[in-house]
Amino acid sequence: MPRIPASLEALDEVAGYVLALAERAGLPAPRAHRLRLAADELATNIVVHGYRETGGVLAVEGGVEDEAVWIRFEDEARPFDPRAGLQRPDQDIPVAQRRIGGLGVFLALTALDGFTYERVAGRNISTLRILRDGAT
Numbered sequence: 001m002p003r004i005p006a007s008l009e010a011l012d013e014v015a016g017y018v019l020a021l022a023e024r025a026g027l028p029a030p031r032a033h034r035l036r037l038a039a040d041e042l043a044t045n046i047v048v049h050g051y052r053e054t055g056g057v058l059a060v061e062g063g064v065e066d067e068a069v070w071i072r073f074e075d076e077a078r079p080f081d082p083r084a085g086l087q088r089p090d091q092d093i094p095v096a097q098r099r100i101g102g103l104g105v106f107l108a109l110t111a112l113d114g115f116t117y118e119r120v121a122g123r124n125i126s127t128l129r130i131l132r133d134g135a136t
Contacts, residue, residue: 006047006056006075014043017060018071025064025132034111035130039071041108042082042126050077050124064132068113072127080124081117082109 002017004010018039022032046058059074082105109115114129 002061003057003059006051006058006077008044008047008053010058011040011043011047014039014058014060017062021062021064021069021071025069027069027130027132031130031132035069035071035128038108038111038128038130039073041105042073042128045080045082045105046073046075046077046124050075050080067133068129068131070127070129072125075124076122077124079119081119082126083115083117 002013004013015036018036019032022035027035043058043060047053050056056075056077060071061074062069062071112128113131114127116125116127118125
């Protein structure tokens, strides 16, 4: 499992890993883009909100199955389930009056075909899944 420093500078490594995995899987471009955006958002949140930019390690692993591609992030940052408090943005409220935060996670998780989170032995484990041949 590749391990990278949990820093904003290292996030390009995550993007490169995800794009290489998507290419190996033959993901259609729109699905590869959705997977990369979701992985970027989650990895950024781990660095900025989990580790609070104080450093740490982010482990990234991925795989290709018959029907899906998956990416797993493991970190030792403070516990954080990205689904907690997840709400669809109220589009009837002007953008300037909406609460700050959560939109990126909402968009990332709804772009995926599956997401799981668990806290095991002091580690956050988040797994993103996207179908290989699903609707774009």
